[in-house]
Amino acid sequence: MSGRITELFNNNVFTDAEMKARLPKKVYNEVKACKLDKGSADIVAQAVRDWAIEKGATHFTHVFEPLTMLTAEKHDSFVSLPDEDGKVMMDFTGKELCESEPDGSSFPSGGIRDTSRARSYTSWDMTSPIYVKEDAIGTILCIPAAFCSYTGEALDAKTPLLRSMDAVSEQGVRLLRLLGNTTSTKVTAGVGPEQEYFIVDRDKYLQRDDLVFTGRTLFGAPAPKGQELDDQYFGVIPERVGSFMKELNEELWRFGITAKTQHNEVAPGQHEVAPIFSVTNVAADSNLLLMDTLKKVATRHGLVCLLHEKPFAGVNGSGKHNNWSLSTDDGINLFKPSKKPETDTRFQLVVGCVMKAVKKHALLLRTAASNPGNDHRLGANEAPPAIISIFLGDQIGGVVDQIIEKGYADSSIPAGMLDLGVKECPAVDKDPTDRNRTSPFAFTGNRFEFRMVASSCNVAEPNIVLNAMMAEAFSDAADAIEAKLREGKHTDVAVREVTAEFIRENKDIYFNGNGYTDEWVAEAERRGLPNVKTWVDSIKSVTEPTTVEMYEKFHILTKRELEARAEVFYETYSKTLNIEAGTMIDMVTKKIIPAVIKYENNLAASVNTIKSAYAAANISTQEGMLHEIAELLGETYKALKKLSDVHAKAVAMEGKEQAFYYKDVVKEAMDELRAPVDKLEVLVERKVWPMPTYGDLLFEI
Incomplete structure (x- = not known):
């Protein structure tokens, strides 16, 4: 393996050495200085295309970093119009290398973009290496890029970082x-x-x-x-x-x-x-x-x-x-x-x-x-x-x-x-x-x-x-x-x-x-x-x-860009808590309560069977457990109702007010619902509990 590291390292990267080998010295120096004219960009694009196709690439994409905390990609194939003999052309231009045009209204923008104003741009970050990524979908040429709106505001993390x-x-x-x-x-x-x-x-x-x-x-x-x-x-x-x-x-x-x-x-x-x-x-x-x-x-x-x-x-x-x-x-x-x-x-x-x-x-x-x-x-x-x-x-x-x-x-x-x-x-x-x-x-x-x-x-x-x-x-x-x-x-x-x-x-x-x-x-x-x-x-x-x-x-x-980011952050908090609260309600309603009721009924039937067969037998343990489960189930119903109510109210709010309501009210209701459910997990038979436990998840690898 140690000998293979040198063979593997940078194998999927268009390295500085690759650039030197494939580009004229003048064009290479322009890339290093981050100053490209149209003609030089076309030369770079051809070299990058040839390298990527040698690696098996069929598509290319700008990889950018919208305010989702993740990356985004839009794949385009190298396929161009066929020649007069019907043979497909594999093309990649300097413009395609240097810029792309995703939909700016579909990413968080804090109001900078709306549905009727969708145009935005990505621009190649010439200081971050180009690479190919091999996935089930195929081999994709990936170009690190900055992301901005049609009016020039930064919509990403890369632009302000640079x-x-x-x-x-x-x-x-x-x-x-x-x-x-x-x-x-x-x-x-x-x-x-x-x-x-x-x-x-x-x-x-x-x-x-x-x-x-x-x-x-x-x-x-x-x-x-x-x-x-x-x-x-x-x-x-x-x-x-x-x-x-x-x-x-x-x-x-x-x-x-x-x-x-x-x-x-x-x-x-x-x-x-x-x-x-x-x-x-x-x-x-x-x-x-x-x-x-x-x-x-x-x-x-x-x-x-x-x-x-x-x-x-x-x-x-x-x-x-x-x-x-x-x-x-x-x-x-x-x-x-x-x-x-x-x-x-x-x-x-x-x-x-x-x-x-x-x-x-x-x-x-x-x-x-x-x-x-x-x-x-x-x-x-x-x-x-x-x-x-x-x-x-x-x-x-x-x-x-x-x-x-x-x-x-x-x-x-x-x-x-x-x-x-x-x-x-x-x-x-x-x-x-x-x-x-x-x-x-x-x-x-x-x-x-x-x-x-x-x-x-x-x-x-x-x-x-x-x-x-x-x-x-x-x-x-x-x-x-x-x-x-x-x-x-x-x-x-x-x-x-x-x-x-x-x-x-x-x-x-x-x-x-x-x-x-x-x-x-x-x-x-x-x-x-x-x-x-x-x-x-x-x-x-x-x-x-x-x-x-x-x-x-x-x-x-700018101040406008900062205000937009703050709005995105408030929305991100609200949407995260909204998903969590909705998931809790769904899990408790459709999985946890039915499983607990089933176990409760089985336990009650067991207690009644023991009572009829052995009237003098001591069954206080089973009855005590049944009583505890019933109490916790009641607490769960009550907490579920509260979370459902406050969650519905939160969904109707917007912006900063909504985020603080999720923090101060909804999150507290979520904690209140979790408490009795976690206690029920300890009491309910493991094979009846409707999901893997912490022990299953953390220790059974």
Whole structure:
């Protein structure tokens, strides 16, 4: 297998090497510079077509990222009009490569498009690799693309992501120039997203309407065993899952996705795959492709991949840790301190910028990292708290503490070696900082790990915010330094003063402790840090004046585009809860209540039989169970009626009002219906219960 990796890797990708081999040098340089005229576009299209057809492709598509958090495709064949001999032509033009025209009114647009105004466009992202995808439908040439309306507004995640990458590069270079750097010409945002997911048996999955329609179990009593023994994490991978992972790796490597790490996660049935860092837009495209591949490969093995943030109550949910870095084109990692961080003024200033950015836009980060499913895990002592804070660790935290106290630092905790005291094992390089898995935004040595991101989220969304807020912080730092230089201060003094100001003014965002404790919740409130428990409560941040000002200043999104996104988010929340509530009502009405009544009748008949045959026998246990089931069934009827009523009322509402009604009223009614049903599951005979249990789903793989 190891020898095959090099053969498999990038096998389905139109790589840089392929471009060099198939394109004239002038045209190749135009593609790399993202500047194509019509003639050059036709040349590129012909080369891409020939390569794709050699791979067996019959169709092509622009792959874009509408505000559904998923990708979208519209396949067109290479077939053109036949020649005079009736032989079919296989054509692909430069225009078809560079643009396409999907229906903009059929995707979420927040009112930007309506049914009578349907035209929209996709445009090829020349910085993200073209690839072919082999499915049951055939081999398809896939072209990563941005998506906008006929009037030019962004309708996707790709467009603002690319704009944010340009903004952070421009402002990063501007700041570096003030610090004396004359060589760097670009700052590149990079990401390595760790993807968590659950694997369940497909046959059992298909017996659960809640999993099929919503991606999570709306009912389910805990299994006798959960994750309390800590035996799942990094444990031996089950053979059936291992077979799935083997094929998954092969598929990902063909797409050029650097699948590096695989392991069991904390919860039973939960696993993780993680790639190596790549440029942010490429990483986002790859992660969406990875999620799609997870689902397809699982199906081939009689399994299902669940990407919902909380498929099972009572066990840990899934996230997507967003490892984020900023590096220059000449090899400088802005988030990597030197061996003496106490003298590394550039790194200290960058840390101050991060603190300022995260403090100012904490609620926006909370919004961008979430969806309705993430509400079930954030702050539940299994994932970062809903309170945004920054963990800096002992070494960098010590430097920051000194700057807060006296305006500069003159010492730091050094790295070292850890001797295990075992002669058979070598000493270990010891990092000067421990890890903190309770922090939502943790410094981890050469990057910041944004641990809050939802597992099913398009990773582009949080990275738009990360890049935009850092562009703003870099710009503010450059403005402040330039102002001090105009006052006649030396550059070193100006940089040190601005660094101290940024760190001191935003010190409340810095917290190295345990984010799971009640004490931290109280302390965070005293510091004025937002603790927003639900996504719908955080959506207001999208249209806050500070957000609009930042996005418009750096030409990332306009106020109208932000208002549209907020509207889409409210609609997404309402529609998600609407589906969940409707599924609960349907399951209880058509499956659960009939099964319980059947069991109740059988149990009652059994009790009567025993009574008539053995009048003196003690049957209090059976009668007690019958009474308990009857009571719980009554509670279920009552809760079902309440949910049905409030659900009907919610459906008649619209917009923000509807979203909050779902959160405050419908969700509470859903919880009230679940409670007696989960208790009934424990009492009803297993073979009568109408769906697989948690034990069946999590342990029988």
